[in-house]
Amino acid sequence: MEQILQALQTGAGLFWKAFWALAFGYAFSSLIQVLVPREVIAKYLGRGGMKQTGLAMLLGPASSSCSFAALSAGRALLAKGAALVPMMAFLFGSTNLAPAVAALAWIFLGWQFALALVVGSIAHVAVMAVIVRLTYPEKMLERARKDAAKAGEKRAGMRGDPAEGLPQRWREKLSSGEAWRRIGFVYRSEWGMVWKDLFFGFLIAGAVATLVPDAVFQAIFPRDLAPLLLVPIHALLGPVLAIFTIIGSMGNGPLAAVLWENGVLFAGIIAFLYADFVVIPSLRINTIYYGWRFAAYLGGIFTASAVGAGIIMHALFWALNLIPKPKAGRVQELAQFRIDYVFFLNLAAIAITLAFIWLGRRSARSAEHQASEASRE
Numbered sequence: 001m002e003q004i005l006q007a008l009q010t011g012a013g014l015f016w017k018a019f020w021a022l023a024f025g026y027a028f029s030s031l032i033q034v035l036v037p038r039e040v041i042a043k044y045l046g047r048g049g050m051k052q053t054g055l056a057m058l059l060g061p062a063s064s065s066c067s068f069a070a071l072s073a074g075r076a077l078l079a080k081g082a083a084l085v086p087m088m089a090f091l092f093g094s095t096n097l098a099p100a101v102a103a104l105a106w107i108f109l110g111w112q113f114a115l116a117l118v119v120g121s122i123a124h125v126a127v128m129a130v131i132v133r134l135t136y137p138e139k140m141l142e143r144a145r146k147d148a149a150k151a152g153e154k155r156a157g158m159r160g161d162p163a164e165g166l167p168q169r170w171r172e173k174l175s176s177g178e179a180w181r182r183i184g185f186v187y188r189s190e191w192g193m194v195w196k197d198l199f200f201g202f203l204i205a206g207a208v209a210t211l212v213p214d215a216v217f218q219a220i221f222p223r224d225l226a227p228l229l230l231v232p233i234h235a236l237l238g239p240v241l242a243i244f245t246i247i248g249s250m251g252n253g254p255l256a257a258v259l260w261e262n263g264v265l266f267a268g269i270i271a272f273l274y275a276d277f278v279v280i281p282s283l284r285i286n287t288i289y290y291g292w293r294f295a296a297y298l299g300g301i302f303t304a305s306a307v308g309a310g311i312i313m314h315a316l317f318w319a320l321n322l323i324p325k326p327k328a329g330r331v332q333e334l335a336q337f338r339i340d341y342v343f344f345l346n347l348a349a350i351a352i353t354l355a356f357i358w359l360g361r362r363s364a365r366s367a368e369h370q371a372s373e374a375s376r377e
Helices: 002-035 038-043 050-062 067-079 084-096 099-109 111-135 138-150 170-174 177-211 214-220 227-245 252-261 266-273 280-290 292-319 330-334 341-376
Strands: none
Touching: 002 099, 002 170, 002 177, 002 252, 002 341, 050 084, 050 111, 067 084, 067 138, 067 280, 084 111, 084 292, 099 111, 099 252, 099 266, 111 266, 111 292, 138 280, 138 292, 177 252, 177 341, 227 266, 227 292, 252 266, 252 330, 266 292, 280 292
């Protein structure tokens, strides 16, 4: 019983350490989603060139920090004519280039991992683009576009683009009460879509850090092989582990810290962090949107890209002597409650959250009122 309580305390402590980064990250994502119309994004992603692909990665955070919401936005973009590689780059950027994800990597793993996530995104998308070019499924893609157009897009209480119907000019948007109410609504929706990921992610991280002995990690992740074999094996096992943990990008940071502390190589950690689109819920959603064949194709490419990027980043950071050494007891240290900068950042994050929740409720009441008025007419 004491160990279970300690596991729960560790998970709660890790969440407290990360709450400010999550809140600020979702606030940024909500602002972008409301202020940047999705039609503008789709307009520039119709071709599969390097320029469009790079732009798609940068525009990714305009979708959502949640991988499941990003899949919905990706479906909409594909239906509107976006090319396959930019659409996949958009999905990847929406989660792995989201500020909250980089912040969590920095908090739990160190600045080297945060840097590797950003730099490795280029390697990930490059590997992905090469595989798509070599295997381009033209007929399957056209069928997927039709299926994507038919699939109903559902957002938690809001349909369509949250930027629709707002003024075109930035100053008018920022001074619009309706825009801020929508920002609050989207902020609430972000938390609503990822709370299960976060809950189970931090719960599993606390349980693994407290209850799982080192021998289990040694059995799963070999350590006595030559580096040329060890690096690709760990990189391959990263996405495999992600599939079984069923945790998206917002919940895998603390578990990655536990894996790093228990001897998983740099390549395996990067591949694990990149594997949020190969977890079972993501595959299931893509199956609903496109059918199982195209969903399996996307899953296979995202897996191969995560493994390839993990290997490339391991080799690059090893050559630059940037791979840090794991610190024993790091996870337990992070889980300790202290009156430090995290405390004051969390106070600010709580204030922002309360303000956006209030705005979101006003938006929900306004929508209900409009629906009621429309039904009377």
